[in-house]
Amino acid sequence: LWHSDSSFRPIPAKFSLLSARVVNPKGGNTEFADMRAAYDALDDETKAEIDDMICEHSLMYSRGSLGFLDYTDEEKEMFKPVLQRLVRTHPVHGRKSLYLSSHAGAIRGMSMPEARLLLRDLTEHATQPEFVYVHKWTVHDLVMWDNRQTVHR
Numbered sequence: 005l006w007h008s009d010s011s012f013r014p015i016p017a018k019f020s021l022l023s024a025r026v027v028n029p030k031g032g033n034t035e036f037a038d039m040r041a042a043y044d045a046l047d048d049e050t051k052a053e054i055d056d057m058i059c060e061h062s063l064m065y066s067r068g069s070l071g072f073l074d075y076t077d078e079e080k081e082m083f084k085p086v087l088q089r090l091v092r093t094h095p096v097h098g099r100k101s102l103y104l105s106s107h108a109g110a111i112r113g114m115s116m117p118e119a120r121l122l123l124r125d126l127t128e129h130a131t132q133p134e135f136v137y138v139h140k141w142t143v144h145d146l147v148m149w150d151n152r153q154t155v156h157r
Contacts, residue, residue, distance in 0.1 A: 005066060005106035006037065006131055006155045012063040012107040014086050021148040024141045034139045035131075036149060036156045039101040042130035043091065051091075058112040059123070060085035065109030085110065090126075094152060101153040102130055130155070 009017040022034065043051070062085040064075060075083070090111065092103045104127050111119035139147055149156065 005069070006104065006127055006157045007066065007107060008103065008105040008151045008155050010151070011088055011103070011105040012061045012066070012083065012086060016061075016088070017151045019148060019150055021146060023147075024143055024145045027141045027143055032141060034141070034147070034156055036137045036139065036154050037131045038135045038137070039104065039130060039153050039155060040094075040099050042126075042132075042135045043100050043102045045135075046129070054122075054126075055091050057090040057114075058087050059090050059103070059108040059119075060110040060112070061088050061105060061107040062086070062109060063107060066106040069106065069109075087112070092152060099153075102126060103152070104130055104155055127155075 009020045046054075063083045064080070065085070088103055088108070090103060090108075091100055093100050104123065108123055109120065110116060111122065114122070139145070
């Protein structure tokens, strides 16, 4: 699933890295989508519509979409949804980007079906080939990325 690491936490991960120690001879690539370029490619009407939207991110939502549905009361409390802006401005360079993740399952003020359709449409837009880099791993590769402006799978 396309995601940004730990978007379901009140303070999500800024950066992540992966280092290849063993590489599967078939498959195993990691794809990264540029959420800055995806935002830039949206039409002005869509940008205006989504600019102030707030999403609910939850690990239970992303796991639930894969069929994991049995949670204890303690887990439900631990993984309560957190609020994240759908459009974020990077604190260093000021560029706007989408903040999408498979953990996002609702948008404040929208019906569930409407929110899920919008999130799906935005994710489909953002993960088009022109916004995606595919890393084909070799042993000892090290890849680091900024979760504030990319999603990966």
